[in-house]
Amino acid sequence: GEGAGPTRDRAMMAVDTEWIAFLDSDDEWLPHHVEALLRCADEIGADVIYPACRVIHTELGEIRRDHPLWEEWGRPGKEFDPELLRKRSYLPVTSLVRTSLAQKCSFVPPDGSHYDDWGFYLNLLDLGAKFLHLPLITWTWHHGPHNTSGLPTKGDAAA
Numbered sequence: 001g002e003g004a005g006p007t008r009d010r011a012m013m014a015v016d017t018e019w020i021a022f023l024d025s026d027d028e029w030l031p032h033h034v035e036a037l038l039r040c041a042d043e044i045g046a047d048v049i050y051p052a053c054r055v056i057h058t059e060l061g062e063i064r065r066d067h068p069l070w071e072e073w074g075r076p077g078k079e080f081d082p083e084l085l086r087k088r089s090y091l092p093v094t095s096l097v098r099t100s101l102a103q104k105c106s107f108v109p110p111d112g113s114h115y116d117d118w119g120f121y122l123n124l125l126d127l128g129a130k131f132l133h134l135p136l137i138t139w140t141w142h143h144g145p146h147n148t149s150g151l152p153t154k155g156d157a158a159a
Contacts, residue, residue, distance in 0.1 A: 005107035005116035012102055020099045022117075026142045027053075027094050033138040037096035046132035048124055050095040052076035054137050058144025080131040089118035091131075094139050101129050 004024070012020060019041065021034055037049045053076070055063035084090060105123035107116040125131070 003116070005109065008107040008116070008120075012099075012107075015099050015103070018099060019096050020102050021096045022093045023139075024093055027092075028140040028142065029094075030138050030140070034096070036134065036136055036138050040132065040134045041096060041098075044132055045130070047098040047101050047129040048095055048121070048131045049097075049134055050091050050131070051134040051136055051138040053092060053094065054140045056140060056142050058142070063143075076133075076137075077135040078133065080133050082125055082131070085118075085121060085125060085131075089121075091117065091121050092141065093117040093120075094141070097124070098129070101127055 008022070019038065021037065023029060033051070037051060040046070040049050057063055060067075101124055102120075104127060105120050107120045109116055109119035121131075
C-alpha cells in the first residue's frame, strides 16, 4: 500500500459536498459527531472544526486529564493556537473541513514525513482557513501499537 496520505487525497478529490469529515481506522465517531461539527460550522463560520476526543490506549487504558499525555494529544478544551501548530502537530485528523479549501491541500507531505495530517493543516493555515476547537468529546481514539501513523508498513496496515 501507499499509505494514508495518497488515499485521503484521492478520496478528497471525489467529494462534492460543502464539508468533508475525516476518520482514521483507529477512530470511532460517537453518534452526535457529525451533527455537532456541522452545527458548530454553521454557527461560527469556521473552515476547520476539530473536536475533543476520548483516548483509549491499548496498554495505558483511558487517558484522562491528569495523565501527562492529555496535553500532548490534542490540547482538549484549549483554543486553536496557530503558532503552536507551526511548531508541532497537535490536531487530530478527525475533523470537519470545508471541502473547497481541503481540495487545495494535500495529505502527502513534501518532506516524506509520516505526519500527513500536520502538513495538511499547515497548508490550510497558509490558505487563511479559520480553525476552531469544539471542546466537546465527539469521538474515541483507540491508540496503541496497532496504529499505522499513516505508514503502510506499520501497525494494522502491515498485517
